[in-house]
Amino acid sequence: MISFLSHLVNGLSLGSVYAIIALGYSMVYGIAKMLNFAHGDVIMVGGYISFCAALYWGMPPVISVLVAMVVCTVLGVVIERLAYKPLRAASSLAVLITAIGMSYFLQNMAQLIWGANPKSFPSVVSIPSISLFNGQLLISGETIVTVLANIIIMTALTLFTGKTKMGRAMRAVAEDKGAAELMGINVNATISLTFAIGSALAAIAGVLLCSAYPTLMPTTGSMPGIKAFTAAVFGGIGSIPGAFVGGILLGVIEILGKAYVSTELGDAFVFAVLIVVLLVKPTGLLGKKVHEKV
Amino acid sequence: MKKFFAAMLALAMLLSLCSFAAAEDAIIIGISGPLTGPYAMYGLGVVNGAQIAIDEINALGGLQFAMVDEDDEGDPEKAVNAYNTMLDQGAAVMVGTVTSGACAAVAAEAYNDRVFMLTPSASSPTVTEGRDNVFQVCFTDPGQGAASAQYIVDHNLATKVAVIYNNGQDYSTGIFQTFEAKAKELGLEIVSIKTFSSDDNADFSVQLADAKENGAELVFLPIYYTPASMVLQQAKNMDYAPIFFGVDGMDGILDIEGFDTTLAEGVYLLTAYSADAQDEKTQNFVAKYQEIYGGVPNQFAADAYDAVYALYEACNAAGVTAEMANQDEGFAEVCELLIPVMPTLTIEGITGTMTWNATGEVDKTPTAVVINNGVYTGVQ
Numbered sequence: 234m235i236s237f238l239s240h241l242v243n244g245l246s247l248g249s250v251y252a253i254i255a256l257g258y259s260m261v262y263g264i265a266k267m268l269n270f271a272h273g274d275v276i277m278v279g280g281y282i283s284f285c286a287a288l289y290w291g292m293p294p295v296i297s298v299l300v301a302m303v304v305c306t307v308l309g310v311v312i313e314r315l316a317y318k319p320l321r322a323a324s325s326l327a328v329l330i331t332a333i334g335m336s337y338f339l340q341n342m343a344q345l346i347w348g349a350n351p352k353s354f355p356s357v358v359s360i361p362s363i364s365l366f367n368g369q370l371l372i373s374g375e376t377i378v379t380v381l382a383n384i385i386i387m388t389a390l391t392l393f394t395g396k397t398k399m400g401r402a403m404r405a406v407a408e409d410k411g412a413a414e415l416m417g418i419n420v421n422a423t424i425s426l427t428f429a430i431g432s433a434l435a436a437i438a439g440v441l442l443c444s445a446y447p448t449l450m451p452t453t454g455s456m457p458g459i460k461a462f463t464a465a466v467f468g469g470i471g472s473i474p475g476a477f478v479g480g481i482l483l484g485v486i487e488i489l490g491k492a493y494v495s496t497e498l499g500d501a502f503v504f505a506v507l508i509v510v511l512l513v514k515p516t517g518l519l520g521k522k523v524h525e526k527v
Numbered sequence: 528m529k530k531f532f533a534a535m536l537a538l539a540m541l542l543s544l545c546s547f548a549a550a551e552d553a554i555i556i557g558i559s560g561p562l563t564g565p566y567a568m569y570g571l572g573v574v575n576g577a578q579i580a581i582d583e584i585n586a587l588g589g590l591q592f593a594m595v596d597e598d599d600e601g602d603p604e605k606a607v608n609a610y611n612t613m614l615d616q617g618a619a620v621m622v623g624t625v626t627s628g629a630c631a632a633v634a635a636e637a638y639n640d641r642v643f644m645l646t647p648s649a650s651s652p653t654v655t656e657g658r659d660n661v662f663q664v665c666f667t668d669p670g671q672g673a674a675s676a677q678y679i680v681d682h683n684l685a686t687k688v689a690v691i692y693n694n695g696q697d698y699s700t701g702i703f704q705t706f707e708a709k710a711k712e713l714g715l716e717i718v719s720i721k722t723f724s725s726d727d728n729a730d731f732s733v734q735l736a737d738a739k740e741n742g743a744e745l746v747f748l749p750i751y752y753t754p755a756s757m758v759l760q761q762a763k764n765m766d767y768a769p770i771f772f773g774v775d776g777m778d779g780i781l782d783i784e785g786f787d788t789t790l791a792e793g794v795y796l797l798t799a800y801s802a803d804a805q806d807e808k809t810q811n812f813v814a815k816y817q818e819i820y821g822g823v824p825n826q827f828a829a830d831a832y833d834a835v836y837a838l839y840e841a842c843n844a845a846g847v848t849a850e851m852a853n854q855d856e857g858f859a860e861v862c863e864l865l866i867p868v869m870p871t872l873t874i875e876g877i878t879g880t881m882t883w884n885a886t887g888e889v890d891k892t893p894t895a896v897v898i899n900n901g902v903y904t905g906v907q
Contacts, residue, residue, distance in 0.1 A: 236740060239765075243732035288785055341563055349567035350822055351753045353786035362764070373764050446729035447760055448753055449785075452565040456727045491733040497694055497724045499733075 235369045240492045241485060246376035248484020250442050252383050254461030255468065255476035257434035260390060263471035264407045264427040267325065270332040271312060273458015274339035275432050279305045279439030280449050281347055284354055294357035301436040309432025310425055317428075318421065336455070343451040351450045354443035375445040382441060383477055386434060390473050403427060407471075460487075463507045469520025478518060553591035554842065554852040554861075556581070556835070557618030559609035559633070560625025562598035565727060569827045570598070570625050573647050575820045576828030577622055579812065580835035590842055591849060592835070599624065603632035610636060619852035619861050620645070622834050625827065627651035627697040634661045641859040643866070645838055647830035651697040655887035660862055662869050662887040664834040664878070665826075666799065668701030671774045674893055675702075675747065675797055676709035684770055684795070685745035689719035689738030691758060692749050693726060702749035702774055718743050726751055731758045735767055745770040752780040759790040775799060775826055775893070781901060782823040788901035797893040800829040800878040801903050809877045826878070833876030844868045 254276060261269045279301040286297035316335050320328050360374035394400035405413040406423045414420050442457055443449050461480065468479025483503060490502035510517060558577055560570030574596050581592045595616045597609035606629035610621070621637060621644040624630035630649030637644050638658045646654060650665045679685060690706065693699040703720075710717055718741040721734035735758065738746050746762075746769050748755050755777050762768065773780075773796040781788055782802065802813050802823045812832055816824040824832075841847075845864040852861050874881045879891040896903040 236736060239736060240733065243730070243736075247730050247732075284785065344563060344567060348822065349563075349571050350782075350784070350825075351568070351756075352784040353756055355785055355787070368766065371765055446757060447785075448729070448757055448783075450565065450753070451567070452727065456725075457729070488730070488733060491730075492736070496733055497722045499728075499730075500724065 235366060236492075238366075239370050240488050242370060242372055242376070244485030244488035245481060246373060246379070246445060246484070247488055248464075248481035249376060249379040249383055250438070250445055250457065250480075251461045251464045251484050252477045252480025253379060253386070253434070253438040253441055254457055255464040255480045256383070256386055256390070256473065257431045257438060258458075258461055259465040259468070259470055259473060259476035260434065261427055261431040262465070263473070264403045265317075265424050266407070267317065267328050268332060268462070269428075269431070270329070270458070270462075271335040271339055272431065272435055273454035273456075273461070274336045274343075275305055275309060275312075275435040275454070276439035276442060276458065277343060277449075277451065277454030278308060278339060279436030280354060280443040280453060281343060281352075282436070283357070283440045284352060284443070284449055287355060287357070294359070298357060298437065298440050301440060302433045305432040305436035305439075306429045309428040309435070312432075313425055313428040318424075321421075336458075340451045340455070347451070349451065351448050354447040354449045356444040356447065357440055358444050373445070375441070379441045379445065382437060383480075386437070387473055387477050390430075394473075399423070399426060460503050463503055466517055467506055467510050469517030472517070472519045472521070475517055475519035482518075552849050552853075553585075553593040554620065554847070554849050555616070555618045556592055556594045556838070557597075557610070557613030557616070557621045558594060558623045558625075558831075559597040559599045559606050559613065559621075559629070560623055561601035562596070564600045566601045566626060568825065569648065570601070572825045572827035573623070573625050573831040575816065576647070576812075576824060576831035577835050579815050579819070579828075580832045580839075584835065584839050590839060590847075592839070599629055601626040601629055603629045606630070606633050607636055614640075614642070614858070617853065619858045620838060620865070622647060622831065622838065624649060627654060630654045634658050637661070641862045643858070643862040645834050647834040648827050651701055652888070653697070658887070659866055659885070662883055663889050664830045664837065664876075664881070665889070666775060666891065666893060667888050668698055669705040671797060671893065672702040672705030672707075672749065673709040675749075675772060675774060676706050676713060676715055678795075678797065678895055679745060679747075679772065680713045680715055684772070685715075685743075687716050687718045687741070687743050688745045688747055689721070689741065689743035689769075690717060690747045690749070691721050691723070691731065691734045691738070693724065693728075693751075693754065694722040695724040696726070698751075698776065699749050706747060706749065723754070726754050728754060729757060731761050732765065734758075735762050735765060738769070739765070739767045743769055745772055748773045748777065751776040752778065752783065756780055756783055756786055756790070759794070760787075763790055770795065772796070778802075779823070779825040781898065781903075782825075784822075788898075791898045792900075794898045795895060796898075797895050798826065799891055799893050800826045801896060802829075803903050804877070806877075812877055829877050833874065833878050833881070836876060837872065837874045837881065840872055840874060841865050841868050844872065 282304045283297040283301040286292045286300045358374045358378045363372045402418045464479040464483040468475030491499040562570045599606035599609045610633045624633045627649040644661045647664045655661045692703040719738045771794045775798040777796045778798045845868040881891045
């Protein structure tokens with residue numbers, strides 16, 4: 234029983250990392266209607282910036298996270314401006330391929346700047362772990378912080394898109410770009426803002442991912458990025474609470490699958506979930522069904 | 528603008544022609560390995576280590592070497608393409624391929640073409656099996672697995688052991704299989720065997736929980752240092768402190784930037800090379816590497832460095848010259864001359880004293896070290 238509980242806790246800690254990445258994924262998809270496959274690599278950049286800020290420039294952890302957020306926000310906006318904006322009128326496939334290209338570009342750029350050798354990320358979390366059942370069950374400080382961060386970000390995003398003027402503009406753009414433009418909304422600025430927020434979230438996700446799993450390499454973001462995409466689809470892509478629920482469930486499924494079936498099939502479970510969701514409920518757990526009007 | 532680009536391209540072509548002309552009086556070594564992607568640190572280590580050895584040898588004034596390198600991303604298909612490209616560029620011998628899977632694919636081609644191969648780092652026996660033209664500088668995987676089991680039993684480190692290995696990798700799987708066979712023979716009880724499938728894998732909580740539950744006193748980690756650093760971190764997070772025992776892939780763990788070396792306190796590893804060794808050769812190599820490329824050279828760099836020196840000695844012993852290598856299809860003649868010479872050589876390198884058998888496997892002795900206060904300490 235204890236071992237089952239400890240697997241659950243491990244699943245929660247893995248899932249909370251997927252969830253926080255998935256939030257950014259889902260947010261950008263929900264508004265701009267494009268899959269930003271470079272999201273995972275922006276996370277990696279966030280990890281490196283925070284690493285440099287803390288280790289080379291001697292900044293305290295919280296400041297290093299803020300620096301990473303600023304750099305990633307600028308990076309996200311620049312990527313959007315250079316790579317995606319010229320393709321606004323192109324087919325979604327062209328944008329998708331550009332995003333994949335951008336992902337490789339960022340990975341190789343990171344290798345040029347920081348080298349191919351892995352770095353070990355010092356955790357930014359200083360909260361001690363919680364010990365239950367006489368130390369048989371440990372919940373790490375990283376897990377607690379990641380879950381809290383998830384809840385705060387989720388609430389903030391929901392309030393932002395629901396209550397503020399910019400948020401309403403985002404929802405309008407999501408629904409119909411053309412009509413939004415006619416209503417006087419600056420579509421390009423709105424999409425840029427979406428990318429800015431998504432990339433700032435990526436920086437936070439990067440720092441928390443690397444705090445929980447401390448190896449930092451140019452490819453660090455790619456696998457978690459793809460799994461978070463799966464989590465976003467699982468929860469209903471475009472839905473903010475869906476990304477959270479999808480991420481947590483996916484982490485738990487992965488760990489339980491590894492624990493009770495086979496450790497080498499961990500990744501297979503994750504992607505099997507993607508296939509099943511697409512077959513059975515393509516809109517995901519909390520996704521809205523959109524009726525196309527003919 | 529277009530004209531400018533055209534002029535630049537023409538210039539680039541001209542320059543590339545010049546660089547070939549300069550290499551005319553040198554034997555061209557071809558190296559393909561993963562220079563980008565998740566295994567880039569291995570390929571770059573090999574290329575950099577080899578370059579240092581080539582520069583040193585060229586400075587001696589005798590036989591001259593030049594290098595062409597290609598990125599194969601560790602992929603067998605791309606490695607074969609890279610191999611063909613390098614032959615077109617005039618490569619006469621291969622110091623590669625870096626990774627085992629890719630190396631086996633290239634070795635099959637090179638066997639038919641009669642191109643001599645000395646791989647610094649592809650440690651799987653499938654690389655050399657049945658091919659007289661392929662030699663290894665690194666330990667073979669089976670050797671390391673058996674030696675580890677023997678060491679654990681001889682020194683009474685544990686009676687119950689757990690293994691965590693990467694079954695998506697020839698290296699890790701190969702070591703595990705011989706470790707398991709030897710452990711059985713010696714009566715060492717393996718209480719938990721757990722796998723993972725890629726070095727990108729970040730979560731080892733399930734594998735460690737199983738080892739802990741089954742009461743393993745020692746966890747054998749025949750894996751590279753990147754995943755190993757995660758294992759150590761996560762074991763600490765769950766308050767599990769067995770003895771950890773690694774092989775040569777673990778070397779480098781102390782040099783990960785930002786790594787908390789207290790995590791590796793008391794870790795044993797069997798390795799032939801250590802960057803902290805006090806001998807003059809190693810210190811010279813490490814100093815040069817740090818000066819030119821930055822960072823501490825890993826065992827791949829050290830093996831490549833030794834490979835180039837072994838090749839140098841072999842060429843001298845066999846009377847291979849640059850003119851011979853650079854004639855049309857000269858690689859075949861070079862290959863036939865080098866094959867009989869290799870088993871007669873004894874090379875004192877930074878990864879130990881090496882001799883080769885006719886199959887192409889190297890014989891060198893791994894030594895055990897234990898990490899104390901963040902440095903390797905020799906043990907018997």
